[in-house]
Amino acid sequence: MSASSATLEIRGVTRRFGKNTAVSDINVSIPRGQMVGIIGRSGAGKSTLLRMINRLIDPSQGSIFFDGAEVSSLHGSPLRRWQRDCAMIFQQFNLVPRLDVLTNVLLGRLNHRSTVSNLLGMFTHTECAEAVAALERLDIARTALQPAGTLSGGQQQRVAIARAMMQQPKVLLADEPIASLDPLNAKVVMDSLRDINLREGITVVTNLHTLDTARAYCNRIIGMAAGKVVFDGAPEDLDRDAVRTVYGADASGADISEAITSTSVTIKPKIIASAGPLEPAFPGY
Ligand SMILES: Nc1ncnc2c1ncn2[C@@H]1O[C@H](COP(=O)(O)OP(=O)(O)OP(=O)(O)O)[C@@H](O)[C@H]1O
8 A cells, every 4th residue: 555645654653662662553644734743741752753754763663654655664875865855853953063054054955965065065056045045034044154053042943944944855853843942932933834834835743842832833733642642633622631641631630731841741640541543633634
């Protein structure tokens, strides 16, 4: 069975670290153009799932497909091509702090180029113009010649997004992209991700610490608990019971705030017996 066009298919994926199962038999299909938020307590397996999608780590079991091709078995240059098509940004930005912002953004192009041009460290005028345009779009072109390490956290995350866009990705993964940012910068970064999703139609899959952010920005929310998917649906379907299932509150637990964070949850976890996904409701998909 082949996946439909540009769909990301996660089929029966499990990842173990020693005796610990971080991700357990996940089955998720993400059609092109969705903006998906993954929520759950700390340790639920959110980062592990994202890292398997772009092959920073490999599944212990199961397969991941994109556009009908199995990406979980790629090696060598096909794997590099997938990692170019599937850009990733991180909570800690992962820029090269001593290099200027423009060069950091241009590094997003490395996988598009020959080894020789990379060794010579030469970028074309077109590539430089594209990098400046990416910075302008994120409203940080004025920082282009500053060392990236001198920028604020919010600015650095915008540089990381510009670098990801230079990869001309089909999928953008974001691992807690706003967890280190103040609310204003968090909004700028989330607005940028939404803009990329809407204008370019790029699939965005992002781990998020706060429920209200997931509700505000994502048209689909996947809730994880103990390595399993325990909710998969539209934000309006994420009712109080579903939130409790994801975060593990018991029936007598205190009210769960919409600003809940996966690290701030102190309520006792409930054992999740069944992890079947709920019916997603996405008009148009
Ligand atoms: N490289 C690793 N080696 C060993 N165990 C790991 C490794 N990476 C993750 N784990 C374990 O896998 C489980 C899931 O971790 P993961 O980071 O995916 O959770 P998370 O939901 O992203 O949490 P957080 O919100 O705190 O980032 C945890 O028990 C974690 O300790």
